[in-house]
Amino acid sequence: MSELESYAARVRGLVDDRLLELAADDDPRCAKPHAAVRHTLEAGGKRLRPILFFASCEVCGGRPEPFLDAACAVELVHTASLVLDDLPCMDDAGLRRGRPTLHVLYDEATAVLAAVAELMAAFELIARCPGIRRDSLARDMAAELARAVGLDGMIAGQQLDLDSVGRRLSMDEMEFVHARKTGALFTATARMGALAAGASGPEIQALEAYAKNLGLAFQIVDDILDATATAEELGKDVGKDADKPTFVHLFGLETSRTVAGELTATAKGSLGVFRRGAAVLGQLADFVLARKS
């Protein structure tokens, strides 16, 4: 087992346990929204972002465990974004992480409300996390996360992506979409982990560059898998991007694979500033490139 595998298994265990606690059910009048949130959290997933948070904190000399709730906050925001992406008015997807999507299992309103509840839980977790001892750190993390998702972040990327159906995006626009749809949350996650460790400016910058390139590579690999893998392999609908001007449509599979490889190499190159402890982040980049789902 590689260092990443055991590391990832440990982080996943912590995150999964904590996330399920959040949607525990005690009042029958709230049973449905709780069950809906649990459905999206029980489905597992790679938990890449919490792993990135932990590894970013650790490579800067921090101990990430007290900040578990901040890592869970990032995963909650990511899960909410998947619920919304899958809505009929967006990608209209019926399958996610191998299970029916929320609007299929319940209805659209329940899906929208569950996503909002997850976003709110994220900010409440950061605000109340006892392991975040410095109040200013809680404040910085919340600002970081809100900006990554907000009007000039993931929202802007998702909007332009949706509006690109059936038309040709410029290379600049495509980079804009990728940087915001995936890159913004990756970068915010790495920065939050670094901030938790009290990292230095050069360390934060290195992790930002790493996460930015990792995010772009991740999105290109996503486009490749959407074009080449089966729904069974991915646990989600495929071919959803058929009408969108993805990287694969613009440049073909071969060039896309080359560019994803180059971005991954660039990401790993940014880790040179760390004298030790960067093995997990290096292997995470390799995993993102080689993943089959």
Place this chain on the structure above:
Amino acid sequence: MSELESYAARVRGLVDDRLLELAADDDPRCAKPHAAVRHTLEAGGKRLRPILFFASCEVCGGRPEPFLDAACAVELVHTASLVLDDLPCMDDAGLRRGRPTLHVLYDEATAVLAAVAELMAAFELIARCPGIRRDSLARDMAAELARAVGLDGMIAGQQLDLDSVGRRLSMDEMEFVHARKTGALFTATARMGALAAGASGPEIQALEAYAKNLGLAFQIVDDILDATATAEELGKDVGKDADKPTFVHLFGLETSRTVAGELTATAKGSLGVFRRGAAVLGQLADFVLARKS
């Protein structure tokens, strides 16, 4: 002009100016989500919650102006909740604040994304507000707001309200819905204003009781107006609650008016703890009861 009228006009001016700054447009690639958010913020509205924030802060001896961004955060959350309430999968409303709703003007995806952007802007505003000097206060305000909206707050109320269509709610369930759909944000707003002022325990409790009863009265008056006023008067669709077991359906118009009056009186009664400066809050309660839109 009553004290409330001039007070409200002043707060509205500050809030409207600040909110419009937030969705200023500089990057053409983000033009659409910015325009969508601006559409919902330009429409005005009563700005009841920012007024409640300001007056709650002031009655506890605080100066609210430095906390304008926190008041705007509450209004952003409220605006987002209206955008989502109006979606086809929820109340399916075409008119709000006298203007077409966002999913009518654009499409559902744009509406959902604008609402999420507004929620994120709210938490970013609180985190970055320079007037909130104590970091622990920013943290407490964010926790307060996130909890009011979240899985056991507004979300739970909205879910149960939607699921009540065509069936009979118990009195307990109806109170649950009202307390969460409207009351939770009113209470959080008053508490945030009090926290900003460094209020004492008894002051916070008095404002909590005031806001809770004000919220319930507000919701009953909403039900009354939905049953009796025209869309032109309200600036929003009416009769949307025809299939829902509202307070008016359960108890009739006359009893509803009586109960709303009693709740308003109880709210005003809670203000006795303040020796001075409670006139605006008293007049606000009267306004909520007498409002025609």
